[in-house]
Each structure stands twice: as structure tokens, then as C-alpha cells.
Amino acid sequence: MxxxxxxxxxxxxxxxxxxxxxxxxxxxxxxxxAIGGLVKCDRPQDILFHRVGGHVFNSKNKEVLDWFWGQFDKDKEFIKATRNARILIHDKIVGYPIENFLYQLPAEIVDKIIGDMLAIQGGVHKKPEEYPHFEAFLKGNFGEALYNLYFGPYNTKIWNLDLSTVPLEWLDGKLPMPNLKQMLMANIVREEEREMVHASFFYPKEEGSQFIVNRLAEGLSIKxxxxxxxxxxxxxxxxxxxxxxxxxxxxxxxxxxxxxxxxxxxxxxxxxxxxxxxxLRSNGTSNLLCECDATDVSWLYLPEAKFKAHRIIYTGNFAPSNNRGSQRTTCTVEFSGKHTVEEMVAEIAKLPGNLNMIDYNYEPNSYVVQxxxxxxxxxxxxxxxxxxxxxxxxxxxxxxxxxxxxxxxxxxxxxxxxxx
Ligand SMILES: Cc1cc2nc3c(=O)[nH]c(=O)nc-3n(C[C@H](O)[C@H](O)[C@H](O)COP(=O)(O)OP(=O)(O)OC[C@H]3O[C@@H](n4cnc5c(N)ncnc54)[C@H](O)[C@@H]3O)c2cc1C
Structure with a gap:
């Protein structure tokens, strides 16, 4: 051997x-x-805290699924959930992905978006590799109005970089590429998102993603x-x-x-x-574990520059055991880069759901930039x-x-x- x-x-x-x-x-x-790297969790005040993100699992690869479910009892140990993502924009909650929920936006904005889309799709719709960088790709695919409303500000927050310095190699298979017909269909027949890998997902009944790494670690020699x-x-x-x-x-x-x-x-x-x-460039993430009001949302995206956080992950909705230790539900508020606790506590006061901080974490390396x-x-x-x-x-x-x-x-x- x-x-x-x-x-x-x-x-x-x-x-x-x-x-x-x-x-x-x-x-x-x-x-x-401790083991786990980015997927590590712990339980301050007996509330589950994903120290980075809010890790959920799914795959489109059958081999990966077969191997993964060979390690677990899917029915006994996991919950299957459907992603219920939303975007907070202009003080209103709209559906995700935004291009499928244009009917929820003010008419004057939709007018500009449709104008942009018609102009783009009337020309030749380029493949991602034909764009020089991420900003050009987003503008080229979604138009200026949707870029200015959502894709530009949201991605600038996440990447903490000028998007024209972000190349496109990483994008492969990460974003669905809607064409005008799909967008119109989604807006008219009001279909929910289906294409993204986490449109539905599996989540451990106990201990979040720590459960996954603990099981994988069984029987291994780890120093x-x-x-x-x-x-x-x-x-x-x-x-x-x-x-x-x-x-x-x-x-x-x-x-x-x-x-x-x-x-x-x-x-x-x-x-x-x-x-x-x-x-090579990388980005870090600051996470604030909070108690919050009940909601049926799983992820709430916060594109606007008036909020420093870029999303709330309602981890308390992923498994009831995550909220043990709290009378309320719980969530993680995610910020790109390093922020002081005082700054983040001031920020959560601006967000919906009466958030109350329990704990925080800063992970210096979470996003790679190619x-x-x-x-x-x-x-x-x-x-x-x-x-x-x-x-x-x-x-x-x-x-x-x-x-x-x-x-x-x-x-x-x-x-x-x-x-x-
Ligand atoms: C905010 C966020 C949300 C995410 N959400 C999801 C999600 O919902 N679903 C999903 O599938 N994926 C998600 N991901 C992606 C997922 O976190 C990563 O794919 C995965 O954790 C990467 O694991 P890794 O083992 O490659 O790296 P890491 O988790 O970084 O593990 C590397 C390990 O190596 C150790 N190490 C480093 N250097 C040394 C050294 N010199 N000697 C010994 N040990 C060393 C580190 O301490 C660490 O434990 C998310 C990522 C982020 C940042």
C-alpha cells in the first residue's frame, strides 16, 4: 500500500x-x-454557527451524489429543502434570480431593462469567453439597467474589487445564462428558478456542515x-x-x-x-451570527450600497436544531472583507428582522480571485x-x-x- x-x-x-x-x-x-476548514461550525449559546457561509449540499454529478450518499443515511440524517432566495431592493423584497422577477420591479425600471435586453439579443449574444472581464460580461448579458440595479453593486460588494479586474475563467457553469425568451417565459408564467445547483439542497438534521466533515473524518488518521x-x-x-x-x-x-x-x-x-x-488575490468574509424574526426566506441578497452586508443566510430555517438555544430563529449576516464588530452591529440595525448579534467570525481567505x-x-x-x-x-x-x-x-x- x-x-x-x-x-x-x-x-x-x-x-x-x-x-x-x-x-x-x-x-x-x-x-x-479542529477539522473542517471553511465548512467548520460551532455552537455559541447552543445556536449553530457556520463560521463561513451557510453551507448546503447538492450536486448535478451522479458520481459525486452516489459517493456522498454512500457516506450518509440520506433520509434519516438530512433534510431536503427548496431554495427560497429573495432580494431586498428599494425597500421591497423581490424574487431571485432578479431577471425572472422583473414583474415585481417598478415599471420605469422594467422598461429600461427590456429595452436593454432587446438591444442585446437583437445583436449577437456572445459567449462568456468573448468578454474581456466580469463587468463587461454582466453588462453584455443583462444590460446597463439591470447591471446598475443589481449585478454591479452586488458583485462589487462580494468581490470587494473593481469588476473590470475580475476575469471570467471561474464563471464556467456558475451562473445560468438566460436568454430573452427564458426571461420572458419566467416573468409571464412565473416559474421559480430551477437551473442553479442549489435550487434545492440537502442539509444535515444536526450540526450543519460540521456533521459532514465529522462523518468523513471517521476512521481517518488526522493530526x-x-x-x-x-x-x-x-x-x-x-x-x-x-x-x-x-x-x-x-x-x-x-x-x-x-x-x-x-x-x-x-x-x-x-x-x-x-x-x-x-x-494571487483572495477575499475574506466576516460573518455575524444573529437571532432574527421568523421568515420563510433561505437567502436574502442585499445589493444596495447603503448596506455593507451582502446577504443574510437564514440558517435557522435549514434545520430546526440550528435554533436550539434560542427562542427565535437564527441567521448569518455576511460581509465581504474585514469589519469591526461595532461596524457590523451598526449595520444589522438597518436590516429587516430585528437582528440581535450572538457571535461573529472573520475568515481572511474565503473567495479566490483568478x-x-x-x-x-x-x-x-x-x-x-x-x-x-x-x-x-x-x-x-x-x-x-x-x-x-x-x-x-x-x-x-x-x-x-x-x-x-
Ligand atoms: C461564503 C461561502 C459560502 C459557501 N457556501 C457553500 C454552500 O452552500 N455549498 C457548497 O457546496 N459550498 C459552499 N462554499 C464553498 C465551500 O466552502 C468550499 O468549496 C470548500 O469548503 C473548500 O474546501 P477545501 O478543503 O478545498 O478548502 P478549505 O476548507 O480551506 O480547507 C483547507 C484546509 O487546509 C488547512 N491548511 C491550510 N494550509 C495548511 C498547511 N500548511 N498545513 C496543514 N493544513 C493546512 C486549512 O486549515 C483548512 O482546514 C461556500 C464558500 C464560501 C466562502
Missing amino acids: KNIAVIGSGISGLSAAKMLNDKAIVTVYEREN VNSPLTKLEKTAEGKLRINNEAEYDAVVFTGDVRALGSFYTNASEAQKAVLKSLEN DPDTRANISALKSLSAADGLYFLGRFGEWEYYNMDKAMEAAMEVTTQILG
């Missing part, structure tokens, strides 16, 4: 470790004192408080970690920007690629490193805008490659 180290116990690392576990000797290294700080190739063709243990293969799910500083005897070609990845050459560089790094037995996986290992299911899909590819 091969001796394999997996660096990182987020969803990517644990999925890969689980897939390899009965076919190899696997050790997981986690630098933090917490164990950061990878040194990686070396040995003369015998192994990879040595932290001067202490040698492995036939290493799956790296940590931050690829940092690897150059601890892969001490990487080849000159690897060093050059790692150097080019050092300055540059136009990122995918080519990562691909070069993978090709150069596979011969050493070094593999890259995950949101920060591959610098991909993965959801959990995409991370599992990528774990399947990597583990198949390692096992041959």
Missing part, C-alpha cells in the same frame, strides 16, 4: 483521504486545532495542530514532511500561494511557477509535480471557485490519478 499524506482537513482533504483510505495508508495534516511547514523530495523518490515522515504521495489542499516558501528543493521550473502564484493565467499556471504546476508524487486539490490548492460538490469531484480525479 502507498503511504500518502493529505495536507488540510477541509472538505477537499477529507474527501480525498476517505477515497484513498482503504486503498492506501493515509495521514491527514491539519494546521488548525490537528500540524501545519505542513517543510516539504522535500528525498533521494529515494519520496516526499518528506516537516523533517519527520516520508510519503509516496502528498495531496496538498492548503494555500498554493504559500507552498513556494516551504517546498525547499522544488525544481527550478516548479519554483518559477510557484513564484508566479504567490500574489487572474487570466491562473489556470494555465496551476495546470503547469500539476504536470511538473505529479512526477514527485505531489498533487494539488481544493479551493486554495487549485485556486478554483469550488463548491463542496466540485471539491469532491476534483478529489475523485486526484485519487484516481494517484492510485493509477
Whole structure:
């Protein structure tokens, strides 16, 4: 059996470790004192707190679904829910995605949007790769009026960047691309959204996404408080970690920007690629766990610049057990970047639902921002490193805008490659 180290116990690392576990000797290294990475949850005042986001699961990939449900009892351990997302705009709640709910907007705005759409669709409707950047893509697809009302301000908040500096590589399969006919159909027959991967989703009955990682971790050998700080190739063709243990293969799910500083005897070609990845951009997220008034909404998007938060995730609606410890329902208010607690508490006073803060968290790295050459560089790094037995996986290992299911899909590819 091969001796394999997996660096990182987020969803990517644990999925890969689980897939390899009965076919190899696997050790997981986690630098933090707890497993889970971005999907970690805890329970301040016995209320479930997703420390980042509000992780729900679904996939369009049958192989991923089969593997995932092989780990759980779907009916006993999960709740299936339908996404009920809404947008707060001009002090009114409208449906999501906004282009399917134009009939809920003021007539003068709809007039401009329809004018834009007719002009766009009358011309040639370009493919995403034909646009130079994200801003051009959004304007080109949805027109100036819808861009100014929703897509521009909302995405500027989330990315915390000038959208004309955000390339489009990450977008692949992430946003449905409505054409005018679909938009008109949705507005006339008033169909709810169906295309997005999380239009319906599964959520653990207990302990949120922590339940998922805890189950995946069962039976694995995991070393917490164990950061990878040194990686070396040995003369015998192994990879040595932290001067202490040698492995036939290493799956790296940590931050690829940092690897150059601890892969001490990487080849000159690897060093050059790692150097080019050092300055990749990323964004952090601040989350405020709150009690709130009851609502049937699951996600409320807040595009307007007058709110610093960009969305409320009503995690208390995902599973009743999430609200244990509170007489009310609970939610997470999400802000892009770092904010002081005082600033966020002042902000929630402006939001609907009589929010009351319970806890907060700041995660410095949650969104990856690709540059136009990122995918080519990562691909070069993978090709150069596979011969050493070094593999890259995950949101920060591959610098991909993965959801959990995409991370599992990528774990399947990597583990198949390692096992041959
Ligand atoms: C706001 C937000 C909401 C989201 N919502 C959803 C959702 O609803 N559904 C969904 O499917 N996906 C969602 N996602 C995406 C999901 O969070 C990611 O796909 C997934 O968590 C990525 O897992 P990962 O293992 O690749 O990375 P991570 O979770 O970052 O795990 C990497 C792990 O490696 C460890 N590590 C790093 N460096 C080292 C080192 N040198 N040595 C040892 N360990 C190290 C870290 O501590 C961490 O535990 C969301 C993401 C965000 C940011």
C-alpha cells in the first residue's frame, strides 16, 4: 500500500483521504486545532454557527451524489429543502434570480431593462469567453439597467474589487445564462428558478456542515495542530514532511500561494511557477451570527450600497436544531472583507428582522480571485509535480471557485490519478 499524506482537513482533504483510505495508508495534516476548514461550525449559546457561509449540499454529478450518499443515511440524517432566495431592493423584497422577477420591479425600471435586453439579443449574444472581464460580461448579458440595479453593486460588494479586474475563467457553469425568451417565459408564467445547483439542497438534521466533515473524518488518521511547514523530495523518490515522515504521495489542499516558501528543493521550473502564484488575490468574509424574526426566506441578497452586508443566510430555517438555544430563529449576516464588530452591529440595525448579534467570525481567505493565467499556471504546476508524487486539490490548492460538490469531484480525479 502507498503511504500518502493529505495536507488540510477541509472538505477537499477529507474527501480525498476517505477515497484513498482503504486503498492506501493515509495521514491527514491539519494546521488548525479542529477539522473542517471553511465548512467548520460551532455552537455559541447552543445556536449553530457556520463560521463561513451557510453551507448546503447538492450536486448535478451522479458520481459525486452516489459517493456522498454512500457516506450518509440520506433520509434519516438530512433534510431536503427548496431554495427560497429573495432580494431586498428599494425597500421591497423581490424574487431571485432578479431577471425572472422583473414583474415585481417598478415599471420605469422594467422598461429600461427590456429595452436593454432587446438591444442585446437583437445583436449577437456572445459567449462568456468573448468578454474581456466580469463587468463587461454582466453588462453584455443583462444590460446597463439591470447591471446598475443589481449585478454591479452586488458583485462589487462580494468581490470587494473593481469588476473590470475580475476575469471570467471561474464563471464556467456558475451562473445560468438566460436568454430573452427564458426571461420572458419566467416573468409571464412565473416559474421559480430551477437551473442553479442549489435550487434545492440537502442539509444535515444536526450540526450543519460540521456533521459532514465529522462523518468523513471517521476512521481517518488526522493530526490537528500540524501545519505542513517543510516539504522535500528525498533521494529515494519520496516526499518528506516537516523533517519527520516520508510519503509516496502528498495531496496538498492548503494555500498554493504559500507552498513556494516551504517546498525547499522544488525544481527550478516548479519554483518559477510557484513564484508566479504567490500574489494571487483572495477575499475574506466576516460573518455575524444573529437571532432574527421568523421568515420563510433561505437567502436574502442585499445589493444596495447603503448596506455593507451582502446577504443574510437564514440558517435557522435549514434545520430546526440550528435554533436550539434560542427562542427565535437564527441567521448569518455576511460581509465581504474585514469589519469591526461595532461596524457590523451598526449595520444589522438597518436590516429587516430585528437582528440581535450572538457571535461573529472573520475568515481572511474565503473567495479566490483568478487572474487570466491562473489556470494555465496551476495546470503547469500539476504536470511538473505529479512526477514527485505531489498533487494539488481544493479551493486554495487549485485556486478554483469550488463548491463542496466540485471539491469532491476534483478529489475523485486526484485519487484516481494517484492510485493509477
Ligand atoms: C461564503 C461561502 C459560502 C459557501 N457556501 C457553500 C454552500 O452552500 N455549498 C457548497 O457546496 N459550498 C459552499 N462554499 C464553498 C465551500 O466552502 C468550499 O468549496 C470548500 O469548503 C473548500 O474546501 P477545501 O478543503 O478545498 O478548502 P478549505 O476548507 O480551506 O480547507 C483547507 C484546509 O487546509 C488547512 N491548511 C491550510 N494550509 C495548511 C498547511 N500548511 N498545513 C496543514 N493544513 C493546512 C486549512 O486549515 C483548512 O482546514 C461556500 C464558500 C464560501 C466562502
